[in-house]
Amino acid sequence: MTMLHAHPLFSRLESARSILVAGAGGGFDIYAGLPLALSLLHLGKEVQLANLTFSAIEGLPPDAWVAPDLAEITPGTAPHQPYFPERTLAQWLALHDYPSTVHALAQVGVQPLRAAYRALIERYDIDAVVLVDGGTDILMRGDEAGLGTPEEDLASVAALAGIEGPERLVVSIGFGVDAYHGVSHGLVLENIAALERAGAYLGAFSVPRTTREGALFLDAVVHAQHHTSARPSIVNGSIAAAVRGEFGDAQFTSRTKGSELFVNPLMALYFAFELDGLAERCLYLDRIEHTYLMRQVSSAIEAFRDEVRQRPPIRIPH
Known part of the structure; x- marks a missing residue:
């Protein structure tokens, strides 16, 4: 049993030598995993x-x-492409003398995505994989009133x-940001409680700006906003x-513009889970x-949604 002063996520990763941190949902999701990845690097992983x-x-060229x-x-x-979050992150990593390769997984279905993950795991002899979602729609089980944008997130979960x-x-990380896409965060909390009862919830921890990793994350987001000014990440900006x-x-x-944001301290919390329990x-x-x-x-999720009785949103009391 883990002691209170040792977070279960890091306890699970303690014996791992080679760790893959992967963005689940496309776009800038890998940035949401940057504080964790840097922390693991600083631990010598x-x-x-x-x-x-x-x-x-x-x-991209064959090589x-x-x-x-x-x-x-x-x-x-691909220096000519204005939108390329993986390259932008690679550039930031190089500026700070970190290993500067970021792997891009194609936007494909579960079977080829699993094969790509297997290739990556075998190539680097990976001991542990941490799948990262910037937002909370990865926690939706499918019968909620609003799912957000679950296709890429759950394809990644299914692949792994x-x-x-x-x-x-x-x-x-980013609790509350998916309200824009119709996610009820009352239902998110209900789902987390159910994962706790099932033994799959590993607790939460914050990313303080006073930590080395927190400060570097803020710098990386500013860098990305500057280099992708036409399409900056709303999730990581929040x-x-x-x-x-x-x-x-x-x-x-x-x-x-025209939307009212609700930036709050819960957005800076990592919520951690066992992937099998979530799946x-x-x-x-x-x-x-x-x-x-x-x-x-997308079609399979839409067909399922047409058949299932949806759980109504849960209002979080004021």
């Missing part, structure tokens, strides 16, 4: 970074591909659920605002198991 990508990777649907992105990859061997964990101690409608990009609670995971394209994942 070998850490590989990967992200299910929204970037245009189809035209960028290490396996089907898996490419290595470096600071100099079928791989045995490494320790597999999930972390979510998390960074929370880490800085901002509150309420803390606007930081014109992309949220077992997803009501449609079996329906996306044999998908090869992301649009098949």
Whole structure:
């Protein structure tokens, strides 16, 4: 049994030598895992970074591909592309003298995504995988009134659920940010409680700005906002605002003009889970198991939603 002063997530990773930190939902999700990845690096672990990508990777040169649907992105990859979060992160890592390769996983269905993960795990002899969601829609089991944007997140969960061997964990950071996409965070809390009862919840911890990792995360988000000014990450901008101690409608990009944000300290918390326990609670995971394209994942979720009775939102009392 873990002692209170030792967080269960880090206890689970203590014996791991080589750890993969992977963004589950595309876009800038890997940035949401950066504080954790840096902390593990500072502990002397070998850490590989990967992200299910929204970037245009189809035209990358042959030497960028290490396996089907898996490419290595470096600071100099595809310099002509204005939107490339994996390359932007690789550039920031190089500026700070960290290993500067970020792996891009193609936006594909569960079967090819699992094969790409297997290739990555075998290539680096990975002992543990931490799947990261910037937001909370990875915690939706499928019958909630609003799911957010679950396709990529749950394709990633399903892909890793079928791989045995490494320790597999999930972390979510950015509590509240998915309200914009219709997620009821009252239902998120209910789901976390159910995962606790099932023994799959590993607790939560914050990313303070006074820590080395917190300060570096803030610097990385500013760097990314500067280099992707036309399409900065709303999720990581909100998390960074929370880490800085901002509150309420803390606007930081014109992309949220006309929307009222609710930046709050809970956005700076990592919630940690066992991946198998999370996968077992997803009501449609079996329906996306044999998908090869992301649009098949979307169609399977839509078909499930047409059949299921939805749980109404839960209001968090004032």
